[in-house]
Amino acid sequence: MRIRYLTDDEVRTRAPEIWRVYDEVFGDQPSYDLWLDGMLLRHAARDRFRFAAALEGDDIVGFSWGYVGAPGQYYSDSVRAAIGDEAADRWQPAFEVVELALLPEHRGSGHGRALLRALLDGIDGPALLSTWDDDTDPAVRLYLSEGWRRIGEHPKADGSRTMQIMGLAGRSRGDAPQPRSDRAE
Numbered sequence: 001m002r003i004r005y006l007t008d009d010e011v012r013t014r015a016p017e018i019w020r021v022y023d024e025v026f027g028d029q030p031s032y033d034l035w036l037d038g039m040l041l042r043h044a045a046r047d048r049f050r051f052a053a054a055l056e057g058d059d060i061v062g063f064s065w066g067y068v069g070a071p072g073q074y075y076s077d078s079v080r081a082a083i084g085d086e087a088a089d090r091w092q093p094a095f096e097v098v099e100l101a102l103l104p105e106h107r108g109s110g111h112g113r114a115l116l117r118a119l120l121d122g123i124d125g126p127a128l129l130s131t132w133d134d135d136t137d138p139a140v141r142l143y144l145s146e147g148w149r150r151i152g153e154h155p156k157a158d159g160s161r162t163m164q165i166m167g168l169a170g171r172s173r174g175d176a177p178q179p180r181s182d183r184a185e
């Protein structure tokens with residue numbers, strides 16, 4: 001298993017593979033086309049989009065992606081509404097971790113942690129994500145063990161449940177590079 005960033009072109013050309021993993025892990029999108037235009041490519045156009053892939057051979061078996069959010073975007077605005085302007089001014093702008101997923105047969109061996117760390121490598125400012133409101137969930141255990149803390153809660157975009165908002169305070173990492181999706185490592 002190796003982790004490397006996909007370039008923007010690779011994200012586009014390998015979107016069907018990414019979808020297969022996404023759909024198996026989350027299964028919450030009505031169709032490939034809606035997911036592609038409404039999520040993956042929409043996010044890929046955002047500031048400092050970065051996509052880390054977990055590869056077994058050349059097969060994508062997991063991924064993590066994110067970008068720096070901005071006012072007017074659904075997620076950034078939802079967090080601001082939930083935690084209030086004063087807190088939001090401290091947490092935003094933030095690198096927003098949008099997705100983290102591994103196919104079930106590849107879990108439990110540290111690859112999820114490696115994907116998350118790769119995604120955040122070199123991020124100096126704060127980071128935000130939303131996840132299940134359940135501190136026994138594997139993903140939440142992972143985030144807590146990486147220093148993330150609950151900072152609020154808001155409804156899932158589809159209104160189906162409450163999600164906890166987690167934040168990772170900004171760190172200074174000297175001259176570490178800012179995230180770019182075209183850095184292959």
Ligand SMILES: CC(C)(COP(=O)(O)OP(=O)(O)OC[C@H]1O[C@@H](n2cnc3c(N)ncnc32)[C@H](O)[C@@H]1OP(=O)(O)O)[C@@H](O)C(=O)NCCC(=O)NCCS
Nearest residue numbers: 100101102107108109110111112113131138139141142145
């Ligand atoms: C979250 C996910 C990526 C973790 O991947 P993974 O490779 O299994 O995780 P790792 O092996 O790197 O484990 C990292 C930490 O996660 C937690 N963890 C992982 N599996 C766990 C489990 N079954 N039960 C409890 N905690 C677990 C532990 O804290 C673990 O650290 P430890 O091994 O030192 O105890 C994976 O479970 C997944 O794809 N889940 C479904 C998708 C999902 O929920 N994504 C997050 C949406 S916000």
